[in-house]
Amino acid sequence: MPPSPEDAATAYHEAGHAVVALALGQPVHRVSVRPKEQWLGRCEFQKGRIRSAHDPVETQILIMLGGLAAEARHTGHYALDGAARDLWAVRSLTERRAAGAKQVDRLERRMLDKTEHLLDQPGMWEAVESIAEELLCRTEISGRAARHLFDQAVRRV
DSSP, rough: OOOHHHHHHHHHHHHHHHHHHHHHOEEEEEOOOOBBBBBBBEEEEETTOOOSSSOHHHHHHHHHHHHHHHHHHHHHHHHHHTTTTHHHHHEEEEEESSSSHHHHHHHHHHHHHHHHHHHSSSSSSHHHHHHHHHHHSSSSSHHHHHHHHHHHHHHHH
């Protein structure tokens, strides 16, 4: 039986977080689409192990927007309600960086554009699709499995 559109959207959302994290040097601990309490899925990271040369706050923002961007690319629309928790976290970080509401909005738009550009890079979308497919089959994968699927997709291009 094929997955429901909602289940597929959740898998792409969580895969987007994982791929952006891995691309930016943040190791992933686990990715899941098993509904629990307040969420439909979850991407967990290894604490304190970021190896990014980027600004750590920007890296966090891009990872949080990775779910929204990947889900939107898959479904054709931004699921703002489904990403409300991610967007709230992004807003709390961008408000520290920008002086006023207009600047916050511009910064968030720029970060979303940057996230979408990252997912357009060779191998990145293929990695999202591979991880999403695996999540739809297994409902949960280890960070090691996510890394393996990411590396395979990147090597293929």
